[in-house]
Amino acid sequence: METQPNQNLGIVVTGSVEKGTEVRLDSSASVEDMVVGRYVTIEGKKRRFFGMVTDISLGVTDEQITISPPDTSDTFTAEILEGTATYGTLHVLPMLTIGGEVTTINEGPQPVKTVPSHFSRVKLASEADMETVFGKEDNSRFFIGNPLDMETKLCLNLEELVKRSNGIFGKSGTGKTFLTRLLLIGMLQKSKATNLIFDMHNEYGWAGSFEGGKGGVKALKQLFPSRVAVFTLDEENSRHRGVSTDFVVRIGYDEIEPEDIGLLRQTLNLTDQAVEAVYQLKRHFGKGWMQQTLDISDAADVETLLQSMNIHESSFANLKRGLATIRRLPFLVAHAQTNAVDNILGYLDRGINVVLEFGRHRDITTYMLVANMLARRIYQRYQEKTEVAMAGKVTPPTPLVITIEEAHKFLNHDIANQTIFGEIAREMRKYNVTLLVIDQRPSAIDEEIMSQLGTKITCLLDNERDIDSVLAGVSGKNDLKTVLARLAPKQQALIFGHAVPMPVAFRPRDWGTAKSYEEFTHENSSEKKAEKDIKELFE
Amino acid sequence: MNKIGEIVESTSTEFTAECYELHELPALGSLVKVTAVEMEIFGIVCQSGTAGIEPGRHPVARGKDEASEEAVYQSSPQLMKLLRSEFQVLVVGHIINGKTYQYLPSKPAHIHAFVQACSPEDIKQFSQSFDFLNIMLNNRLQIPTEELVAAGLREMSKAHADPHAFLIAAGKSLTVIFSGDYHRLKTILARLKQ
Structure with a gap:
């Protein structure tokens, strides 16, 4: 039997704030329909709890059953034992409370400080519940995907997101690039921040590759030509790929x-x-x-x-x-005619996002040299501008998000103190510059920097140390570990941190189909049209 | 009234009834009822048998030269009067004003009260819950309780439209009762299977 939203799954039997609650499954709910990472609501006596299924286990009332189980042909006995002597339990980690207190009603869901009482009913979270927690798609919220096994739109508050440095992690081939592209589009549409992307593998500027698919997928410039500038280090390579570049970077x-x-x-x-x-x-x-x-x-x-x-x-x-x-x-070159930094800043000041393609120069030496050089100088300018702004003379510069790949090379324990990225990650938003860190070996990144990342999105990781470092400091770490280790190898991710009220495993929205492009590019225009219509109505 | 016997011995927990016809005993585990003052007492047949009327006189074998069992009775018609069939009933609940209570009634049934077989409707009404299983399991009976419980549930299931579903539900109740005794549970379940 398929489980439906609002169907009773079971009742709370034990629990603690630290370890989460144990829910005994009703015999009507099949343990095989349950999935780790799913959302449930718990109807407590005074308030509702919102939690995540982090483990599913099988229980028996009598150990003898495990020693001499009924014969497989004996369906009668098995049917009787199911749900009574043998039962399923869910381990649910309550994360938020909804309702019950005045603050909750005013400020929305609050972090959990207690556990639901005994025998509280547990249900699958409905679309409406998800909306209460994650909010609706609006001017600052961007639809990034669907929670696992749900149709609800998971919306991310990008205004909040860009206020801190963030990280995207995952093994190679798990969809980091895909997620980054999605997030960049989101930032481009829904936040006031501009992006500077050090695009090591030429994935974000014009067209990206698509694993398993033929040809490429459209990237930022093709979708938003007026708001994205593509810089290149390798003009020839860009031309071969048919990319229209705005500037060729030369460094003296x-x-x-x-x-x-x-x-x-x-x-x-x-x-x-x-x-x-x-x-x-x-x-x-x-x-x-x-x-x-x-x-x-x-x-x-x-x-x-x-x-x-x-x-x-x-x-x-x-x-x-x-x-x-x-x-x-x-x-x-011995001496560069035009200054790349000035050019990049010029674009950024006009609110145009800059993607720097590395062409064939994909080795890490080049990437580190160029990314560091440019970022340091840009960061200095931002620092100066912000300081002038603090004196009250001009408006502070628009927030800047710098995207770097292979981040552990910049932010490892040995050199994190020396690179500009280490400084940006630590000093955070003081100077309106934050990082979007993309990496496959989070354990190699300096702990201090990892702890400064506001929101982390992680695809499948299977190295124990990587998982530990990504989840360091998160409440319910052990429970999330189970969820993280069981993500599908592709197109599934776990997001947690500053920009989301609670951790959530999700499937990123589609990218690469004509329909998806249309949704991205029309999202804004239809919204604006509606806003305009409303304005006109009241004029 | 479908009367099958008459009470000859009665206590709070069980009663003994004599059949009106020799060998016309109700099935082991079948549900029977007795009408008493202001209530109907329900019980499950937990033991039955046939013996001589006088305790001191043991029946002797008579069929050496007879062709069949019937022939024995035909040639000795007095046997019908010298033997009697009796059955014991374990009291498992009662109904007062249409409401079922699955625990012992306040007073035992009267001697000479008529024992009736229950109709399918009676059985359905009585077996809406399985609390009576506790009484059956907590009595010291001559018959193994596992046998009696299984027989009782099998008999009851015949009155239900979906005997399988009834037995599954009953099995689940048993599982709760025997949560610490899987082997006993298994013994009963094996006897419930159809």
Whole structure:
């Protein structure tokens, strides 16, 4: 028998605030219809509770049944024992209370501080219940998908979301890119924030790949041409893919600073002494340090230089080899004609979202170098602007969300303190800049930074350490672990944190069909039309 | 009135009735009723048998030269008067003013009251709940209680439109009662199967 919303599932038999409640299933509800991650409401005597099924188990009243179970052909006995001597139990984690107190009525659902009384009835949550908790699609709420096994629209408050740094996690191939694209569209439509996306795999700008499908899916620029600018590091590659780019990024040697090299210590295999030497060289040569360091070839010159700065020869050789690796990158030029940072800021100031495509430069060295360089300078500008705004002269800059992939490379324990992203994640929204971190190894990200992420969306993870690090500090962690470990390998995710009243497992909405594109692009226009109509009505 | 016997011994918990016809005994486990003052007392046949009228006189075998059992009785017609069939009934509930109570009545049935077989309607009304199972299981009877309970439920199920559903429901009640004694439960369930 299929379970219907509002059908009685069972009654609460035991429980604690810390561990959640045990619900004994009615014999009419089949244990096989229950799914972890589903929502239920518990009708307490004074208030209603809203909770999530986090575990399902089978119970027996007499251990003897497990030792000598009835014969499989004996359906009569099995039918009698079902629901009486053998029964199903649900472990339900109550998360919110609805109604009962004045504050709840005024402020909506509240976190749970007690447990429902004995024998409270448990039902599947209805669409109306879900709406009470997650709200309806409106100007600030974006429909991101459906809770598992439900038709209800799960809406995310994006205004709230962009106030903090957020993270999207999941094993490779679980749909992180898909979710990110969805979230970016949402932010573009429903929040005032602009996005800067460091697009390592060319997925977000023009067209994205679609695993299992033919051809690509439309990405931001194709759907919202007027609100998205595509920057590229690799013009040729972009042209081959038929992408109309707005700007080709060139970076001058003179723009690279010692800090940028410091970050690449691991990837370029530099020694500490070599990194130290960079700072000395900068001091010695000034802005053109990199060009000049690479240009020295005369052995005598090198020796005098090294002696004057007390740099060991092997360190210098090590550094030079590293710099040569960077120099081979085709987008690096001796001196860039136009300043990429100024250009990006120009677009961002006009509220246009910027996607920076890396083309064929997909190696992590390039990605880290460029993302760090640009982000640091952009963040500095934002910092200045915000400080000026704080003095009360101008309006603060529009909030900026920077999307980075392979985040553990930037935010791992060793270098999180040095990269600009570590700082952005920690200082949060002080300067109106937040991060959208995308990663497949959350355990490699610095704990402190993980704890600063406001909302986390995670697809399937199966490494114990990754799961622990994603769920660190969440109440009901052990219960959520079960839910997380049982997500489908594709197109299912768990969201929890600041922007949602309670954790929820969901299936992201469709992307890639003509209908889905239409829904995305028309969502706003129809809403605006309705708003306009209402305005006109009252004029 | 479908009377099958007359009470010859009566207590609060059980009574014994003699059949009007030799060997015309009600089935083991069948539900019978006795009309008493202001109420009808219900019971389940828990034991039955036939013996000589005088306790000291044991019947002797008489059929050595007879062709059949009937022939024995035909050649010795006095047997019909010297033997009697009796059955014992365990009291399991009563009905007062149309309302069923599945516990012992305040007073026992009278001696010489008529015992009647229950109609399907009576059985349906009485077996709406299974509280009577407790009385059956908590009595020390000569017959194994598992046998009696199974027989009683089998008999009752015949009156119901869906005997299977009735037996399942009864089985579930038994499961609750025997929650700590799976083997006894299994014994009864094995005897309920059709």
